[in-house]
Amino acid sequence: MAGVEEHWTVGRVAELAGVSVRTLHHYDRIGLVRPSARTPAGYRAYRAGDMERLREVLAYRRLGFGLREVAELVDDPSADALAHLRRLRGLLRERRDLADAMVAAINREIAARAEGVTVPPEEQLGLLGARLYDAIGGAYPATRRTEPRFAVQIGQALGDARTVVNVGAGTGSYEPAGREVTAVEPSAVMRAQRPAGAAPCVAAAAERLPFADHAFDVAMAVSTVHHWEDPVAGLREMRRVARRVVVLTFDTDEPGWRDRFWLTRDYLPEFAAVLADFPSLRGMAEAIGGARAEPVPVPWDCADGLFEAYWRRPEAYLEERVRRAVSVWTRVGPEAERRAVRRLGDDLRSGRWAARNRDLASLDAADLGLRLLVA
Structure with missing residues (x-):
């Protein structure tokens, strides 16, 4: 919990975010998320705004974006916190749709194999390629x-x-x-x-x-x-x-x-x-x-x-x-x-x-x- 100065230590932030202290130090070195406060002992610490930026960085990273792409996204001057949340929601919905389509395709293959039907290799690969996208948008x-x-x-x-x-x-x-x-x-x-x-x-x-x-x-x-x-x-x-x-x-x-x-x-x-x-x-x-x-x-x-x-x-x-x-x-x-x-x-x-x-x-x-x- 934040103290009276509303700052969080690097260790506490690492614990809350589920990342290593080394990762946070790396983000600091490359300018991606820099803690802007100081503890009474002089150590660097995170303010609420730093935490919000870190949340955005980690969310984009966990969606598969590279560090350079993440930096461009979080530094977008046209996007505030609400815009980032809406963007992340849209990306997560797309990810969910992809996962649902893959589950449906895998279920079809499980049913086919249970009946003794051989699934050709090209169809197996299709679960990750065009067939997957067809499952999402093909009905449209x-x-x-x-x-x-x-x-x-x-x-x-x-x-x-x-x-x-x-x-x-x-x-x-x-x-x-x-x-x-x-x-x-x-x-x-x-x-x-x-x-x-x-x-x-x-x-x-x-x-x-x-x-x-x-x-x-x-x-x-x-x-x-x-x-x-x-x-x-x-x-x-x-x-x-x-x-x-x-x-x-x-x-x-x-x-x-x-x-x-x-x-x-x-x-x-x-x-x-x-x-x-x-x-x-x-x-x-x-x-x-x-x-x-x-x-x-x-x-x-x-x-x-x-x-x-x-x-x-x-x-x-x-x-x-x-x-x-x-x-x-x-x-x-x-x-x-x-x-x-x-x-x-x-x-x-x-x-x-x-x-x-x-x-x-x-x-x-x-x-x-x-x-x-x-x-």
């Missing part, structure tokens, strides 16, 4: 196709824009034809799945767009803001690089929004925690310059397999390939996912789901909280 292009009615609404919002930057572009489902489009996508997995002939794609994050002010007529973002480290910062960047902004996102301002969709209301209450840090619709609108919000109804036969797409086709949520193309399922964790799928399956078989949601059968579209912000 299979189920996340362009929904024509969404595309029409987005196209109308784009107006007569000639140059468009698509931020968080993914595989490019909603990139408009007949315009000069530049895509921005930080994920190598998603960039690799962009079809031949798609718009040129830049590897960058929404919060740090590598473009000049007002470089584009319109900046667009479709169902991606919830993936960003700092949504408000990303939206402000969109406002900076474009004269107009169009964003398809989700509304959590409306009272009772958690009960709009039967899946989150009855089976997956953890969805609320997924959006716990998500900015309000009003806050997002202000970030892009006072946008108007248009409801985006989800048609019953929605072609884009986003989270809400199957509101009138509940059996789809029992399919692994459908769930893997939606980040919500990964973010709530495997235990919540298994429980939700089991309960939904039970209710579909017993007829309870149909009885509880009989009013949905007569609807062609539903307002489930999707909103198009246009500024």
